Amino acid sequence: MYAYSAVDQQLVDQRVEQFRDQTQRFLKGEIADDEFRVLRLMNGVYIQRHAPMLRVAVPYGQMTSGQLRALAQISRTYDKGYGHFTTRQNIQYNWPELERIPDILADLAKVQMHAIQTSGSCIRSITSDPLAGVSVDEIADSRPWCEIIRQWSSLHPEFAYLPRKFKIAVTGAKADRAAVQVHDIGLRLVHNDEGELGFEVLVGGGLGRTPIIGQVVRKFLPTQHLLSYLEAILRIYNLHGRRDNKYKARIKILLKAMGVEAFAEQVEAEWQHIKDGELLLPAAEIERVSQHFGKPDYLPASEASNDKIVAVVDADYQRWLKHNVLPHQQPGYRIVMVPLKNPLTPPGDISHQQMDGLADLADKYSFGNIRSTHDQNLVLAYVAEKDLYTLWQGLTDLSLARANHGTLTDMINCPGLDYCSLANAETLVLSKRINETFDDLDYLYDLGPIELKISGCMNACGHHHIGHIGILGVEKGGKQVYQFTLGGHDSEQASLGKTLGRSIPQDDVVATIGTLLNTYLSLRHDISECFADVVKRLGLQPFKEAVYGPAKKTAA
Amino acid sequence: MDLLKKPLPNQVTDFTDWLAAGAPAGEAIKVNSDVDMGTLLPAALVCSEVQVDFPMFADGRGFSIARLLRREGFTGVIRAVGDVAVDRVSYMQRVGFDAVELKEGEQADLLPQLVNRIQVHYQNSSDGSGPVYKAG
Numbered sequence: 147m148y149a150y151s152a153v154d155q156q157l158v159d160q161r162v163e164q165f166r167d168q169t170q171r172f173l174k175g176e177i178a179d180d181e182f183r184v185l186r187l188m189n190g191v192y193i194q195r196h197a198p199m200l201r202v203a204v205p206y207g208q209m210t211s212g213q214l215r216a217l218a219q220i221s222r223t224y225d226k227g228y229g230h231f232t233t234r235q236n237i238q239y240n241w242p243e244l245e246r247i248p249d250i251l252a253d254l255a256k257v258q259m260h261a262i263q264t265s266g267s268c269i270r271s272i273t274s275d276p277l278a279g280v281s282v283d284e285i286a287d288s289r290p291w292c293e294i295i296r297q298w299s300s301l302h303p304e305f306a307y308l309p310r311k312f313k314i315a316v317t318g319a320k321a322d323r324a325a326v327q328v329h330d331i332g333l334r335l336v337h338n339d340e341g342e343l344g345f346e347v348l349v350g351g352g353l354g355r356t357p358i359i360g361q362v363v364r365k366f367l368p369t370q371h372l373l374s375y376l377e378a379i380l381r382i383y384n385l386h387g388r389r390d391n392k393y394k395a396r397i398k399i400l401l402k403a404m405g406v407e408a409f410a411e412q413v414e415a416e417w418q419h420i421k422d423g424e425l426l427l428p429a430a431e432i433e434r435v436s437q438h439f440g441k442p443d444y445l446p447a448s449e450a451s452n453d454k455i456v457a458v459v460d461a462d463y464q465r466w467l468k469h470n471v472l473p474h475q476q477p478g479y480r481i482v483m484v485p486l487k488n489p490l491t492p493p494g495d496i497s498h499q500q501m502d503g504l505a506d507l508a509d510k511y512s513f514g515n516i517r518s519t520h521d522q523n524l525v526l527a528y529v530a531e532k533d534l535y536t537l538w539q540g541l542t543d544l545s546l547a548r549a550n551h552g553t554l555t556d557m558i559n560c561p562g563l564d565y566c567s568l569a570n571a572e573t574l575v576l577s578k579r580i581n582e583t584f585d586d587l588d589y590l591y592d593l594g595p596i597e598l599k600i601s602g603c604m605n606a607c608g609h610h611h612i613g614h615i616g617i618l619g620v621e622k623g624g625k626q627v628y629q630f631t632l633g634g635h636d637s638e639q640a641s642l643g644k645t646l647g648r649s650i651p652q653d654d655v656v657a658t659i660g661t662l663l664n665t666y667l668s669l670r671h672d673i674s675e676c677f678a679d680v681v682k683r684l685g686l687q688p689f690k691e692a693v694y695g696p697a698k699k700t701a702a
Numbered sequence: 703m704d705l706l707k708k709p710l711p712n713q714v715t716d717f718t719d720w721l722a723a724g725a726p727a728g729e730a731i732k733v734n735s736d737v738d739m740g741t742l743l744p745a746a747l748v749c750s751e752v753q754v755d756f757p758m759f760a761d762g763r764g765f766s767i768a769r770l771l772r773r774e775g776f777t778g779v780i781r782a783v784g785d786v787a788v789d790r791v792s793y794m795q796r797v798g799f800d801a802v803e804l805k806e807g808e809q810a811d812l813l814p815q816l817v818n819r820i821q822v823h824y825q826n827s828s829d830g831s832g833p834v835y836k837a838g
Contacts, residue, residue, distance in 0.1 A: 153822045156821070156822045157820060157822045157823075157824070160819060160820040160821060160822070161820060163819065164819045164820060167816075167819070168789060176809065177789070180759075181759065181787055181789070184759065184760065185789060267760065267762075297824040298824055300824055301820065301823065301824070302824075303765065303792075303793035303794075303796035303797050303823075304762075304765045304766055304769050304793075304797050305762070305765070306762065306765075306793055307759070307760055307761065307762025307765065307790075308762060381766050381769075381770075384762060384763060384765070384766045385739065385763055385766050385767075389760075389761055389763075419773065
């Protein structure tokens with residue numbers, strides 16, 4: 147876990163005082179609305195439907211227990227006692243008062259956190275694989291590179307007024323748990339033929355109104371050139387990205403207009419000017435940052451593992467063990483997924499009691515480390531096998547042991563019309579009904595891994611394009627209706643879902659999901675063929691007929 | 703505040719008009735944010751001043767224009783004009799602007815404290831050795 151240097155701390159502290167001054171001048175009427183809007187967005191502050199919303203950065207999803215307690219304390223002091231984890235691994239508060247946001251930022255700075263560039267047309271906080279450093283399929287740890295990018299991009303003077311927001315994701319594993327193909331820049335750590343570490347660089351992916359899979363602009367970038375290459379991409383985008391239409395302003399549109407070869411040539415030409423200049427990463431700096439992400443003091447496998455614990459006869463525990471506990475690269479250790487998918491609260495929500503309780507459990511059983519994921523869950527990444535049963539009991543007491551990881555009800559949801567001023571339709575009512583209808587865990591397990599993603603508008607914060615089943619809420623003639631897309635995928639072979647057909651009224655959405663699931667169950671070879679695979683094999687037709695055809699089936 | 707003290711040139715010529723007039727040396731020119739950098743960079747080196755227009759504050763192309771002018775070796779004045787507010791001047795200074803013309807209604811007296819509010823900058827390492835994007 148990265149710990150701030152004196153410079154890092156000073157930068158964050160001074161940023162807080164800068165924003166405090168800007169807020170005070172705005173409240174005195176000395177800064178115009180549209181001017182302040184840009185300043186507040188770069189500090190994570192939106193004006194939402196009911197109140198300001200503050201989005202706090204959880205850089206590449208890494209938190210300490212102390213930071214999680216501070217997030218709990220902030221939710222008690224300034225908000226309504228809960229927070230909401232987002233699909234970009236950050237946490238949002240929905241009810242702070244604008245006047246007090248500088249105080250929140252000051253509290254965050256005390257625990258080495260901030261809300262810098264979590265919004266606005268700038269380089270947003272970096273996302274990554276939540277299992278970095280512990281997954282069994284790791285090529286290299288992505289976290290040092292994420293931290294290096296975080297520092298380079300923070301308060302970058304040239305790229306604070308880009309045509310549009312800019313998102314960078316990094317993965318260092320074979321499986322893609324960071325959705326790098328749907329980011330403005332996706333970086334994959336790879337080895338070249340000589341065994342050297344570098345990055346495959348993808349550009350121009352994204353969801354929103356124009357969903358596009360990113361394209362490779364460079365197959366291998368030596369690690370020491372990371373920042374100069376990123377800078378070259380950003381400079382080309384800043385100069386040439388469209389500014390006349392916000393819906394055509396993302397880098398994906400520029401890439402499409404220029405063509406990937408021409409774009410890559412321009413980047414390469416710019417990069418030649420700067421590649422061996424001041425942005426060339428010294429080995430000592432890479433080493434300095436990497437040292438923060440060393441292995442914790444693991445127990446020897448003989449002490450960490452305990453066969454009896456795995457054999458505890460308790461059906462609920464066994465279910466949890468099977469679905470929420472993943473293998474670990476360290477013998478004797480496991481990764482524990484902590485779903486924030488309580489049926490009674492919106493996906494991603496967590497109460498202050500749960501945050502405090504989880505921080506305590508992390509201290510006892512996971513070296514004080516907690517991670518957030520892009521599917522709105524948390525992770526305890528360093529759990530000794532001998533502690534699994536006790537941890538499960540602790541998580542159960544906190545209502546954080548629901549064994550639905552990877553199932554239908556482990557869905558992604560944006561906050562929708564209930565909170566968001568951009569939304570066209572409600573989403574939380576859907577997740578609530580889905581939870582009520584599909585509450586039989588054995589049915590969920592029988593469906594196998596399935597990704598359900600719901601967005602309340604075309605901005606696609608719920609990532610519906612890459613859900614096996616994607617649902618997009620739209621408003622038509624004053625009514626909220628929902629468009630379904632099927633067959634999307636966010637894995638290493640990312641694909642975008644295809645539109646099923648005409649929109650479905652809100653009251654029929656759950657029944658339609660039931661129809662789709664039954665159709666899938668009747669068509670799949672076996673459980674190893676997931677929903678998206680069946681759509682790929684058979685196309686949309688059987689699903690269309692099931693939903694719209696004359697012989698329309700009823701829901702499960 | 704040095705950024706406000708650089709005297710305005712007597713005459714400023716639009717970049718395209720200046721090119722059409724044979725690109726005379728020693729003059730002050732004004733460029734739009736959509737200027738073609740391939741044309742501007744080699745030509746502008748003989749100018750005494752380049753004014754970069756910010757048509758609206760959200761248009762950040764001027765930041766890259768100034769940065770590239772400095773990299774090309776331009777040592778004259780680079781002045782930000784147009785929609786320029788005090789809260790954006792610190793970034794302007796860091797990419798190479800050494801003069802600004804604030805838009806109407808801005809509190810110029812705040813500028814000295816605002817540009818120095820954040821005194822550390824990240825470069826390729828965080829060792830505090832100063833900003834990477836040195837002006838001029």
